[in-house]
Amino acid sequence: MSVALFIPCYLDQFYPDVAIATLELLERLGVDVVYPDGQTCCGQPMANTGCTADCAPVAKRFVELFSEYDSIVCPSGSCTAMVRHHYDEYFADDDPKFNHVKSRTFELCEFLHDELQIKELDVQFPHKVSVHQSCHGLRELRLGSCSENMTVREDKVRNVLNLVHGIQWCTPTRSDECCGFGGTFAVNEADVSAAMGRDRVADHVASGSSVLASADMSCLMHLQGIIRRESAPIEVMHVAQILAGRNPKRVANA
Known part of the structure; x- marks a missing residue:
């Protein structure tokens, strides 16, 4: 399984350790992780403010960039939801690349729970x-x-x-x-x-x-x-x- 890591722009800019922790965790679990160069924002800020025309090229770039991977994992529920539930207006119903990305983009915990189905972790957090x-x-x-x-x-x-x-x-x-x-x-x-x-x-x-x-x-x-x-x-x-x-x-x- 080739898994592409999508890192939201606010994580990249303000909380890079969350991205690093995500990568470390997935690799520790044996996942072959790829970080596609050239990834940008998912377009959610534009879509939220009603600038749907401005969001369209961002959505299309996302799909083009990530469509070659088996799965896309993102440590953000909001960005994952943007791809899965709000990209439809930018693509035809029968677009194969979009349908693949839509069905194979996962929030991190969702991916661990449903796809990897992990049963144990050698981690301590006594807090x-x-x-x-x-x-x-x-x-x-x-x-x-x-x-x-x-x-x-x-x-x-x-x-x-x-x-x-x-x-x-x-x-x-x-x-x-x-x-x-x-x-x-x-x-x-x-x-x-x-x-x-x-x-x-x-x-x-x-x-x-x-x-x-x-x-x-x-x-x-x-x-x-x-x-x-x-x-x-x-x-x-x-x-x-x-x-x-x-x-x-x-x-x-x-």
Whole structure:
């Protein structure tokens, strides 16, 4: 299996360790990973702001670049959802390259859970952890159950993290509530976005958690800003970093 790694632009620019951790994890699991040169943004920011014409060439470049690989793995639920659920308007229904990319693009935890079906990990993380489930992950990729839908689904993010030894789970009161980021929503509705984020941070802190984990660094970027401003006693980590054996910063810097 040839697996192409797609790294979202905000990870490339601001959180490169998440990309490195993803690569390390996949290679440790025996996956032959390729990083296609020339990859760019998936186009989600343009699409979210209604600039669909500007998004079209970006989507077409993505499909052309990644269509030769058996699978595409991305450590971001929102970017994966963009490809799987919002590229249709840019391609014909019978476009073979698009249909292949659409069906074979996976969020990281989804790939580990459904495709690799991993059963064990030699990783220790003896810390109190709570999970933020992103809206794209739940509502579009169906990585778990959400409270407004009665369908019972496996929690793929939690299942994968359960393979890590020593995690002490903390559960927020509202485990599937939006953090308020929403990409351009955080710009257009800054006050609402910040209020939602503060509410989420408070909920996770109240659960006793010391590490707030998520499969979407975009959500964590928003929450991390609030945590820093309010000096909240919690830190954020992407799931890939935990699975790759990273320590929380306070431990690594001790």
